[in-house]
Amino acid sequence: xxxxxxxxxxxxxxxxxxxxxxxxxxxxxRNPGLLHAECLAPMRLGAPxxxxxxxxxxxxxxxxxxxxxxxxxxFLGGTRLGERLSAGWHVRLEFLRRWGRVAxxxxxxxxxxxxxxxxxVVALTLARLRLLEVPRFLRWGKPVERLVRDxxxxxxxxxAARPWRTIATFSVWRSAKEMLDMVGGRSExxxxxRRHVDAMAERSRRGFHSEFxxxxxxxRSEHGTWEGREGxxxx
Numbered sequence: 259x260x261x262x263x264x265x266x267x268x269x270x271x272x273x274x275x276x277x278x279x280x281x282x283x284x285x286x287x288r289n290p291g292l293l294h295a296e297c298l299a300p301m302r303l304g305a306p307x308x309x310x311x312x313x314x315x316x317x318x319x320x321x322x323x324x325x326x327x328x329x330x331x332x333f334l335g336g337t338r339l340g341e342r343l344s345a346g347w348h349v350r351l352e353f354l355r356r357w358g359r360v361a362x363x364x365x366x367x368x369x370x371x372x373x374x375x376x377x378x379v380v381a382l383t384l385a386r387l388r389l390l391e392v393p394r395f396l397r398w399g400k401p402v403e404r405l406v407r408d409x410x411x412x413x414x415x416x417x418a419a420r421p422w423r424t425i426a427t428f429s430v431w432r433s434a435k436e437m438l439d440m441v442g443g444r445s446e447x448x449x450x451x452r453r454h455v456d457a458m459a460e461r462s463r464r465g466f467h468s469e470f471x472x473x474x475x476x477x478r479s480e481h482g483t484w485e486g487r488e489g490x491x492x493x
Contacts, residue, residue, distance in 0.1 A: 262293070263327050264353060264475060266382065266428055267320040268300065268484050269346025276318045279339060280420055284322070289337065291329020294362050295322040296384065298418035298426055303407040307396060318343070319418045321382060321426065323363070327478075347484035349430075349491060351380055351475035358471035360384050366473075373474065375435040378492045380475040383427040385467040395425075395466040401453040409448060411436025414490045423468075430491050434474075 271279065276299060283297040298319040305312035320343060324330045327350065334340040355369045363384070373379060387395060406415045406429060415429040431437040439445045443455040461470075477491040484490060 261352070262323060262325060263330065263478065264321070264323050264351040264473075265330055265348055266351065266380070267318070267322075267343045267346060267348040269318055269343045269348075270316055271318045271342055272316045275342065276316060279318050279320070284320075284333070284337070284339060289329075289333050291325040292333065293323040293325060295320060296362075296420070296424070296426065298420050298424070301417040301419065303403040303415055303417055303427075304400070307400075314416075319416070319426075319428070321384070321428075345482070347480075347482040347490075349380060349480050350478040352478055353473065354379070354476055355474040356471060358469075360386070360469045360471045363471065363473075373434045373476075375438075376433050377476060379431050379434045379437055380477055380491070381427075381429050381431065381437060381472065382475070383470075383472045385425050385470040387423045387425055387466060388468055389423065391464075391466045394460075394464075398457040398460050398466075401450060402457050405440065405448070405450050405453045409436075409440055409445065411440060411445070413492065414484070414487075430477075432492055 279297045280299065284292055284295045286292045286294070298321070300314040300317050300319045301312050302314065330350065334344040353366065353370060354373055356366045403417065406412060411432050413430045413432060416427070418426045418428065436445070441454055443452040445451045477493060480489070480491045480493065
């Protein structure tokens with residue numbers, strides 16, 4: 259049986275194109291082999307919440323799971339949205355590990371293999387916010403954004419959202435060890451290294467989300483450029 263794969267895309271679609279994708283994301287019924295898709299509007303980590311430049315206006319982020327790589331290729335070459343996304347940047351991913359749960363991605367095991375500490379990894383967090391918890395989430399989440407943004411171990415990091423409750427983060431790390439050191443507050447020489455630990459302790463005390471998962475992947479391949487950069491994943 260072909261191995262299920264995942265993809266994460268960034269592309270310039272213009273404000274109207276992004277709005278259309280947020281309102282009408284790809285559906286499995288119309289895209290053979292598509293298992294799930296999340297269309298999101300990317301944000302700059304650490305920027306003030308109300309600052310216009312926090313939002314990457316006109317840019318779409320898409321995270322999707324596919325039955326196999328041929329189905330992804332068919333989407334990129336045979337649909338209007340796919341063709342526009344293929345002009346941007348994307349990575350094709352193999353699932354490694356899950357923590358937490360989101361119903362839309364039901365069925366993922368906790369882990370499929372051990373991660374080599376020196377292996378580059380890609381991390382994605384997907385959550386459905388409780389609206390009454392948004393002020394607390396922002397209070398504890400903004401310091402973590404700055405930690406990840408300024409961490410020397412990441413090569414790309416951003417947040418993304420879809421109104422009104424879906425929030426995500428996406429990051430590429432030079433090694434699993436550097437990512438895990440950040441998560442565990444062990445990054446020597448990094449300012450505010452305990453911010454993620456403190457935020458997770460607050461989340462355990464009282465949750466911010468109705469659903470929450472963090473997924474770890476290895477990268478099969480990288481395609482295109484993002485803001486003039488290529489080779490973002492140190493393969």
